[in-house]
Amino acid sequence: MKIGVIADDFTGASDIALTLAEAGMKTLLLAGIPEQECPDCDAAVISLKSRTAPVAEAVEQSLKACDWLTDKGAGQIVFKVCSTFDSTEAGNIGPVVEALAERLGETSVIVCPAFPENGRSVYQGHLFVGDTLLSESGMQNHPLTPMTDPDLRRVLGRQTGWPVAHVPFLTVSKGAAQVSDALAALRAMFIVDAIQDEDLHTIGTAAKGRKLLCGGSGIALGLPLNFGFQPGSPSWAGVAGKGVVLSGSCSLATRAQISTYRDLTPSLELTADDVMNGTHTAQSAADWVMAQSHDAPLVYSSADPEAVKAAQERYGRDVVAERIELLFRDLAAELVGRGIARIVSAGGETSGAVVKGIGAGTLGVGGRLAAGVPALRVDDRALAIALKSGNFGDKDFFTTAMARLAGDQ
Ligand SMILES: Nc1ncnc2c1ncn2[C@@H]1O[C@H](COP(=O)(O)OP(=O)(O)OP(=O)(O)O)[C@@H](O)[C@H]1O
């Protein structure tokens, strides 16, 4: 194994697994730290559900994953975080990077969440989503990690005792040698600007030999070449059978996708009240799914910001999120037990719960369904899944993803 990735959520893990697979590496996605031997690979992505975990837990899990990956031969570790830098004042990005850097003996670390293909760019240390600052992109209303400050130097600075420095676009545009020189000057975490894929390739070249990087999936674009890999297309055979779309994401993109898909398919909305007072359970939702003649109905809890806020005030933010996630976990388990063969899951926390529910161990990476979203095959079962990050995919994503999971081009 050459590259080991620790991802702080499941959609993020599948996002970077696609980048590495398309860059020519045999890549495996592992749902947590494997208890058994895993098949041979060039890159392994360990998916944690640590983005919103308590800091100490996130640090402990990340260090365990790091030890497992280095033990299997990984010489370079990437800590994959969200391209919208989802985190809170407490962490978990700063504390995890600190702990990993200390474990690996690295004294300066590149931190770059840019993902230009999906509109995320970093310029003058600020994160943009398309042409808006992060803090005006909708992410200021995220249910668990509202992002209200677009200056990543400040955001990261609040999470770590390490100095936070900046490598500006002007340096990146001069090439890898200049980036390497800038990184050598200080013991620090460096927010590195990147506005296009070319910048990420430059940063990738500058990262040759570095033991630790932190970023979105874009940070991996230039790394495989350092190990001699050339781009390729992962293959996908398709899985036939009944499908389901499960969404707990409340992002703008997911809500637009739901509104399109709801016109085409039967849908069941689980409101926060329904879940909290037991009106809907995993059993009742599974009965509903199996009773639909449509081949891929929709079950969702994807409320607008006002409804989310009201539910959080009524029940507590973490309590309501956890109860909804548990319902999706148990629903996924129930549905797979009843023969569901294709699942599209929307939302990182939600996907962590869904993957747990289906009891996945190793997921093979197939072709791309959208930028940042691959088709995945669960273990060697006839079960296909897509883990869609909240803000990824166009408005027709659920329809096209379902068809492609089945093998349509
Ligand atoms: N009506 C609601 N009220 C409060 N919380 C909700 C509601 N519906 C869903 N949630 C919670 O909101 C959270 C959404 O996070 P999730 O990571 O699944 O989506 P996302 O943030 O859009 O995706 P990503 O992390 O991939 O960008 C989940 O914990 C979910 O349980």
Ligand SMILES: O=C(O)[C@@H](O)C(=O)CO
């Ligand atoms: O980087 C992203 O935006 C995604 O891979 C993700 O992490 C969403 O949870």
